[in-house]
Amino acid sequence: MSAADGDPSLRGPRGARAEPVGDDELEGLFAPFLGHPGVLIAVSGGPDSTALAVLAARWRRARGEGPMLGLVTVDHGLRPGSAREAEAVRALADAIGLSHRTLHWRGAKPTTGVQEAARAARYRLLTAEAKARGSGAIALGHTLDDQAETVLFRLSRGSGLSGLAAMRPASRRDGVALLRPLLGLPKARLIATLRAAGVPFVEDPSNGDTRYARARLRVLAPLLADEGLSAARLALFARRMARADEALERATDQAGARIGLAPWQAGAPVRLDLAGFGELPKEIGLRLLARAIDQNGREGPAELAKLEAMLEQIYARLKGEPSPFRRTLAGALVAIRRGELCVSPAPERRKGPASR
Incomplete structure (x- = not known):
């Protein structure tokens, strides 16, 4: 057995070995890109966003035409190694033939609610950059595992039905489309894709910091999966909530017009x-x-x-x-x-x- 065979990050549901994303899957994953003149791909250097960049570039090369693609990294300045990670993304962009720009979160940082504030800053910087370029869309590397965490996170905070629909494959923020082409794929398949291609990536140490709620939920994930609450089941729950939410929103439209x-x-x-x-x-x-x-x-x-x-x-x-x-x-x-x-x-x- 190779070292990769024993790597738990390359294991999918029920311990099955995760397979890399195949070329035959790319058109289905990235078809939503075709409705935009350009797409900014948000890349932190982690495995999910790195795989997104690699796969999107592969899709664009295979088609020979399509929207302009470019990588953007947001350096929050919260960790000593963040600038080095942004430079690694720049090297990746050069290797796959795409442009790259680093955006910086300037100013004082909060002492509490850091992750929430960083997320808001990231979206603010990304949407401003997309508007400045006339790109129309931002691609984000959220995965099936992220969707499951979002469902649990919102459930723990008492969200209503709309919140439990979690992340949508396509949504809008400040007039810019947010696309999540990898939302149906488990993280293990993306890591397998990068390993097969020999592409390096980094892991944000805050992902394992149990001071943060999402990190604590990651610790619980294997236990919940053993009880049937796997990432796939939680993502299915989110899709069902999204379906019900859409019906209720239409009913609300009709009610507002009527009364x-x-x-x-x-x-x-x-x-x-x-x-x-x-x-x-x-x-x-x-x-x-x-x-x-x-x-x-x-x-x-x-x-x-x-x-x-x-x-x-x-x-x-x-x-x-x-x-x-x-x-x-x-x-x-x-x-x-x-x-x-x-x-x-x-x-x-x-x-x-x-x-x-």
């Missing part, structure tokens, strides 16, 4: 027929309320638990004697008046007296 008392316009209050709102299934009412608050609020998406509490307050008013209702949430004012549920921007908060 809306005025067109939904930026800067204008959302006015809904109160009696009609009360007849909606609670999940549809919750989504419609969330949309109205998102449109008129100034503080980002409202927390699900707070939305649920407000919805119950509204239904309580509908069941009893009409009484004044005026609440703020996420920078939006939600009020009941004259048979309407009205959501508008909340008044600016008054500042306290200046200290002398």
